[in-house]
Amino acid sequence: MRFVQDIPHAQFRISLYAWNGKYIVKIEAGPYEQTYKISEMDFSDPETVPTMLDEPFLNRVAQRFQEMAIDWQATGERNEVF
Template sequence: MRIIAEIPHHDFRITIFGWNNKYLIKFEKGSYEQTYKVSEMDVAGDEEIKKLLEDKGFVDSVISRFLEMNKSLNAALNRLDGQH
């Protein structure tokens, strides 16, 4: 696996990897991660995969998903705590 780019963002860390004829776009925020796999056949190269990260709707959905992940984990931990 090779690192293609690390994209600066104020809400999370973004790393793009190349692996097995796919691009992996990894978003990291605290203890949470989201990874998207995109076939190299679906984009015209490294620069186009980076352009995907300029899509506001996509990035906004990543932010929402991080919030939902945190909410889900906290709810599960609260339920677990209530069992003791």
């Protein structure tokens, strides 16, 4: 996997990679990570990938991270780990 660039964001760490004919967008927040694989054929230039990361999309990403944290806490409590 080849690192392409970091995409600046105040709330998340966002990295772009290229691998096996795909761009991989990795979004991290604390212990959680979301990964999106996009065909390189969908973009003529990797510089256009950050335009896909608009406010509505990143708001949903933030909501998904919150849901992941809730799910993780709930399974820890059910299994008496936390």
